[in-house]
Amino acid sequence: MSKKVLTIQDISCYGSCSITVALPILSIYGIETVILPSSILSTHTGGFHNVVIHDLTNEMPKIIDHWISEGISFDAIYTGYVGDNRQFDYILKCKEKLLKPNGLLIVDPAMADHGKLYSALDESIIDGMKRIVSVADYIIPNITEAALLTNNEYREEYDDKYIDKLLNDLYNLGAKKIIISGIKNKASIGAAIYDGKKVEKILAEKQNKSYHGTGDIFSSVIVGNILNNQSLSDAIKDASDFVIKSIKATDNDINHTYGVKFEEVLNDRMNKGKQK
Ligand code: PXL
Numbered sequence: 001m002s003k004k005v006l007t008i009q010d011i012s013c014y015g016s017c018s019i020t021v022a023l024p025i026l027s028i029y030g031i032e033t034v035i036l037p038s039s040i041l042s043t044h045t046g047g048f049h050n051v052v053i054h055d056l057t058n059e060m061p062k063i064i065d066h067w068i069s070e071g072i073s074f075d076a077i078y079t080g081y082v083g084d085n086r087q088f089d090y091i092l093k094c095k096e097k098l099l100k101p102n103g104l105l106i107v108d109p110a111m112a113d114h115g116k117l118y119s120a121l122d123e124s125i126i127d128g129m130k131r132i133v134s135v136a137d138y139i140i141p142n143i144t145e146a147a148l149l150t151n152n153e154y155r156e157e158y159d160d161k162y163i164d165k166l167l168n169d170l171y172n173l174g175a176k177k178i179i180i181s182g183i184k185n186k187a188s189i190g191a192a193i194y195d196g197k198k199v200e201k202i203l204a205e206k207q208n209k210s211y212h213g214t215g216d217i218f219s220s221v222i223v224g225n226i227l228n229n230q231s232l233s234d235a236i237k238d239a240s241d242f243v244i245k246s247i248k249a250t251d252n253d254i255n256h257t258y259g260v261k262f263e264e265v266l267n268d269r270m271n272k273g274k275q276k
Contacts, residue, residue, distance in 0.1 A: 009080030015044035016259025017213030025220040039083035076104040088128035107136040108219040112144040115154040134174035167194035204240040213259040
């Protein structure tokens with residue numbers, strides 16, 4: 001039977017991130033993807049000015065209550081960018097009332113990068129994010145988010161000890177499996193994973209340019225792979241490969257700076273699937 005996922009994040013109408021990447025990516029896996037938009041924005045907030053933001057906090061409980069009354073349930077809940085601190089109560093309600101027994105909560109605490117919170121967010125989002133991280137089965141923060149969630153200082157340069165401390169502190173918050181993305185050394189970039197027993201690093205070839213929305217693509221592919229019962233390390237290797245190919249598909253178009261052209265990679269996957 002095909003799986004059903006609820007993804008809770010914003011709709012950035014233009015900008016190739018959040019729901020507009022999660023939906024097509026998860027659909028390729030044959031996963032039915034249901035959305036609970038936390039807000040609607042004209043664009044994402046990284047690099048655009050005068051972004052129009054329509055907050056949907058007040059709609060969320062009405063939508064959730066309707067689903068509860070319809071007896072709807074999900075195999076997983078996958079959360080991303082949350083626009084308002086009041087929304088964490090509703091996310092926890094979804095976990096309690098709409099997630100099947102043994103269903104997974106997968107949290108990408110998408111709130112910051114390069115040492116800073118995203119521009120439309122304030123510090124209150126950090127405490128809210130801690131509440132859902134502490135009950136999550138998987139979390140997928142980048143280094144900035146990992147540092148903010150654990151009150152560690154953000155570092156551009158770091159050693160294994162720093163990453164191990166972030167992993168350990170996140171595990172102590174309550175998350176069962178931690179995936180920190182964007183771990184870099186001279187030639188490589190990748191993720192560090194920890195399940196309370198062993199740390200593993202999964203590295204791939206570093207790209208010269210960084211683009212917006214690649215974190216959301218990385219997380220969406222991981223969610224698809226986890227629900228497809230792949231091992232976590234294979235899920236991450238594949239997600240890195242997907243992001244690298246998406247960046248390569250974008251690098252030759254200097255006008256495309258707001259996200260990556262992941263559609264070309266998705267199209268390849270779909271055609272490969274068809275040949276089988
Ligand atoms: O890609 C993360 C993201 C998602 N949603 C919104 C954002 C960002 C990053 O800036 O602004 C609205």
